Amino acid sequence: MGLTSLPLQLMTGALAIGALVATVWAWPRLAGRLAGRRWTAVLARAGVLAGNQVLTLAALGLFVNNYFGFYGSWDDLLGTDPGTAAITIAGQGLQVLDSQAVRGGRIEHVIMPGPTTHLSEQAYVFLPTAYLTDHRRRFPAILALTGYPGDPRNLMTRLDLPGRLATAISRHQVPPAVLVMMRPSVVLPRDTECVDVPGGPQIQKYFADDVRRDMTTAYRVAPGREYWGIIGGSTGGYCALKLAMTHPQAFSAAVSLSGYYRTIIDGTTGDLFGGQQALEHDNDLMWRLATLPAPPVNVLVTSSRKGESDYRSTLAFLAAVKPPMQASSLILPSGGHNFNTWNRELPQALPWLAQQLHAPSGEAPSSTAAPSGGPSTGAPG
The missing domain is CATH 1.10.287 (Helix Hairpins)
Structure with missing residues (x-):
């Protein structure tokens, strides 16, 4: 079982x-x-x-x-999940493992290869009905990340991100968008905190370059930064903010649900910086705000006055933001660091993110290929 x-x-x-x-x-x-x-x-x-x-x-x-949702399987718990090592084939494109119709569209279970980082991870891609029926358009995309260790299925079963997005689209609150659901822990059981580790896995580069390239190649997703947003909870929230702030050429907006602002170093991470203080600073969001020019991104951070340990650091982050970066907040009166709190925040947070993204105009290039597992066409059954 x-x-x-x-x-x-x-x-x-x-x-x-x-x-x-x-x-x-x-x-x-x-x-x-x-x-x-x-x-x-x-x-x-x-x-x-x-x-x-x-x-x-x-x-x-x-x-x-x-x-x-700490561990999704026995392999996750024991650190024996073979998924990453088994599918890392240089130069091979995105692979579809499974596909099923859902309310408002279709979900495809895929493998995201990393041709530049040589990493690979599973993902679940939600394609809205408009994607399945209008083959001439490109669409904006939202990358959603779990916490650590995380299971991307929790983004569907515990947070219902596809259902929430489909509802917002049907109510004309947001334009149709593709949703990419993943976990930030690409090399489990290690927690890399979305760091490009010296001599090790290049996690930031994987999400900013390889995942976006996989999506724009295999799906009709627009490549520009104005079409890409990122959302995450806990470790995924920290990664969302960091990816947007360090790669504003890739993401224009981000949402952090109960995220933090400095890299956590503990027994699950090991040495992430190789003694390089410059790299440690580069991954410290408060240091970046105080020292570097502000990136042109729009972010939303959430916390609660009672129950979340990041409340004071969230206020400090908001106070440190300066133009052209823009920051908004969603602060609950109370709420712990759990799915229940994030489910209370998502009805506002997810539409907010989708509304920051541009809706591409014009037709998609005819050379855009369908995923290897089957064409992403036709209305859901």
Whole structure:
């Protein structure tokens, strides 16, 4: 059974409760039979208690993992996910693994190769109905990133980004746009914080160059910066802001949901800067605002006065922004660092981002190829 499957959670929870009930019922008998053999009695009782604790912790761990979306599979948890290494083939284009019709369009499960970085990662691409019916147009695109370690499926199952975007399009709140859903942790289990690591994975370059090139080559997505926005939560929020601020030639707008403003260094990241203070500064958004010319991008940051640890740093970030950069904020009275908070912010945040993007005019070049998994044409079934 899958790590996040409901049957596994129910079975583990039932075992934990059953073991507790059995322990309470059998404890007097266990103590009575082994009373004359003290060391055996102690070991038996310790074993029973340890077994109960393991089952209880397992049940709680599965519930917490499913709620927060830390790990999406056993491979993610164990760091044995073979997806990246298996599909990294230099020069090979975007590959479609699966496709399904959804409300308001279609979702394609794809592999995004990195011809310049030699990285590769899975993604889910939402194509709105207008994309499927009007083959002459190019469309703006939104790159959506999870937190760490993250599972891009959470952007659909927990945040319903495709459904929210489809609703906003149907209500004529935003122009039709393509949505690209990914996780920023391209080289799991390592957390690279979207850093171009010296002598290591070039994560910023992968998202700013390779992913955008894959999308504009395989889909009718406009290449200009004014057609591209980026949104993310937690680590994905930090990455969204950083990518927009460091690559304004690639992204014109960004939304950070509960993001932070300086690179986190811990046991999951290792040494990301190779002792280079200049690179550390380059990834510090507050340092950039204080030292470098402001980039011509528009950003929205979210937090809450009670429940979010980034509230004060968010206020400091907003105060440091200067033209031509523009910053807006969405501050809730209260809300923790979780999906529930982001679901309260997205009804405003996602349309805001889509509204910052231009709607391309003119026809798409006839040479634009369809993804290798099948043509992205026809109305959804």
